[in-house]
Amino acid sequence: MTAPVTIPGGITAPRGWLAGGIAAGIKRSGRPDLAMVISDREATAAGVFTTNRVRAAPVILGSEAVRTRPDHMRGILVIAGTANAMTGAEGIADNRAVLAAAESEFGLPPGSLLPACTGVIGPRIPVDRVIRALPSLRSAIAIGPEGGEPAAHAIMTTDTRTKQAACRVRLRDGTVARIGGMAKGSGMIAPHLGPPHATALAFVTTDAQASPAGLARVLEKAAEDTFNMVTIDGDTSTNDTIYLLANGAAGGTPADDDPAFAAGVTAILESLARQVARDGEGATKLLTVHVEGAKSVADARAAARAVAGSTLVKAAVFGADPNVGRIACALGYSGARLDADRIDVALRRPRGSVPLIVHGRPARTVEDGGAIRVRDLLRQLDEVPLDIHLHEGRATATAWGCDLSYAYVQINAAYRT
């Protein structure tokens, strides 16, 4: 198997995929808030969704769609500015209405568009405004970055930048397929155990051919290793959704069980997950926590997530404070099996790591004089990569998070004002 090769672009990098994004007046700010991803032919689809018991209308409708008609999909209609959650039966009807209007506007069969929403929980979709904007959305649809860029912009809420990734993979039968994706997510971001699940919004397209069941297997595994390992604030949203759609435009045989295809989807979701973590609300630094030597994968994941999600670790990273006790503390309450006296933690650097905890004790580097040098180093880094070894077994996992800054509090104390 050859590794995935990064290529420019995002959601429209695969063949036969178009996209567009416009301002439909859903957001008060007037920013872009309506996006469409569309295939020039039928596509198969799979989705993973939030496990939050308060499920937004698009989550209810989207999970029903990928369960009942995963063979006949054409695209995704994304609304940013309102979550369409806590909107009851009216919210379901609203979302059905805008989907039906879009299918009609784009000349697509009924039920061929998947829904997604993100924004404030509570308000309903301004249905008339969305429907009035559909002709403009149709005009905005384009191939390549002219379509993908505006779409990636239009799905943002508190995000400060777009999140896109694309790669090409060589499948077993020699077919070269492309995989592209875009995501949004900055706050209300946390993993939630138990597949199928997802965090934030991420959409992945491919021109490979695959069955809905094959796509679902690939997506569930890839989401587990990527978006499920991102945590920004510990709050699992009502709207989390990842869709994976395959239109087969690259030809070839089904990629269902092709490791190269799975590796490509995982690479795209990992890139998007890192981009989401780096753009966490108020974040100044990306926090990458790699755990080795855990007794099981579940232990490795729990340990990595606990450290990346610890409020106190996040605040220390913001302050460039090598307060390593907080890392040990988070490992201790993570639930992972460990012996406190065997924990090793290091800050990964290109030319040799800096030890932070050695056999469960603070390293010399973080005591007194040494701490000043580590502090200076932490100040300069915009990515803080922690390597943790538990010496209990052979399982590994990586989690992504960000620091906790004043700006996080500011953004969330007055999100709606």
Added chain:
Amino acid sequence: MTAPVTIPGGITAPRGWLAGGIAAGIKRSGRPDLAMVISDREATAAGVFTTNRVRAAPVILGSEAVRTRPDHMRGILVIAGTANAMTGAEGIADNRAVLAAAESEFGLPPGSLLPACTGVIGPRIPVDRVIRALPSLRSAIAIGPEGGEPAAHAIMTTDTRTKQAACRVRLRDGTVARIGGMAKGSGMIAPHLGPPHATALAFVTTDAQASPAGLARVLEKAAEDTFNMVTIDGDTSTNDTIYLLANGAAGGTPADDDPAFAAGVTAILESLARQVARDGEGATKLLTVHVEGAKSVADARAAARAVAGSTLVKAAVFGADPNVGRIACALGYSGARLDADRIDVALRRPRGSVPLIVHGRPARTVEDGGAIRVRDLLRQLDEVPLDIHLHEGRATATAWGCDLSYAYVQINAAYRT
């Protein structure tokens, strides 16, 4: 059973209990950092401890003491400024050394003092400095508030105020017993499932008579309903400890299964738990979340804790923003069984509640014009009491937390500097 009656004082309110607190030079700031609680006669003891797998030396020694010799205790030696965690075998030896020196200084039998530490994780106890300070500590020991107040001060770290409570109860046999307590805790505060456990440091004394097993039962149940329902930052400490000691100075028969005694201990721990939540690092408001109508007590607790612990709810409370979607979101991911369309949430006020969520939909009070009035109300409150009804069953629970402010980030970005 008559309800507990609040009385002035704290840890020294019960008969035969003395205390003291001094500055021993453990904290660089020169603030008080060494406290002693001591009974004029033998006492029985029980303890609950953190479930963090990284356990501080005093947690290891204290849990061993209440397991092996709970009948022959005389008091507690508390060190503030260092957690004595991540200190390995040396940390155990250090703590044993200061306990032995204190027992010798106070003329107590070996093994009769319980240990507790709080502060930065990593550094060792400055053993010589502590031992040199013991004669001063002995001189400082006093009855009543002259002893209790300085002790409550000396156990503080990032706390901004002392936490004390005392009550008297009438036992079944007519004996009037007193129960008193003190606590510290402001950050690294979160519940952890699975008794026995505890959060922060809390010490409760009584002049009632009780067996160690009776004390343990009362303490475990009371801790479950009080300290286990406090969350400030989601980080479960390496040092959490609650001790309950009974010296029998009030006479009477054992209070082991006396509901009045259990009610008194619970009342003291609830008062201390509320004081800890109100003094959460950087907190400007106490957040009280009461859940009714849950399918089980576990569900009620999970729901109350999720809302009180949600980073996004906490930031919204700080900003006086009635962003009720975040409350519904937290309930949704809490794990509690619920129907999103039946959730009711109200802000409790002395003269009638203000509805926030009605049947799973945002109430009119928090939409558009109404939101301004709720916002003004939230700004004025220094306690935000939320009443949640799930309409799934009859179980209830209450959790305590606080808002998330800029000051929290400031305190924790530079705790050690």
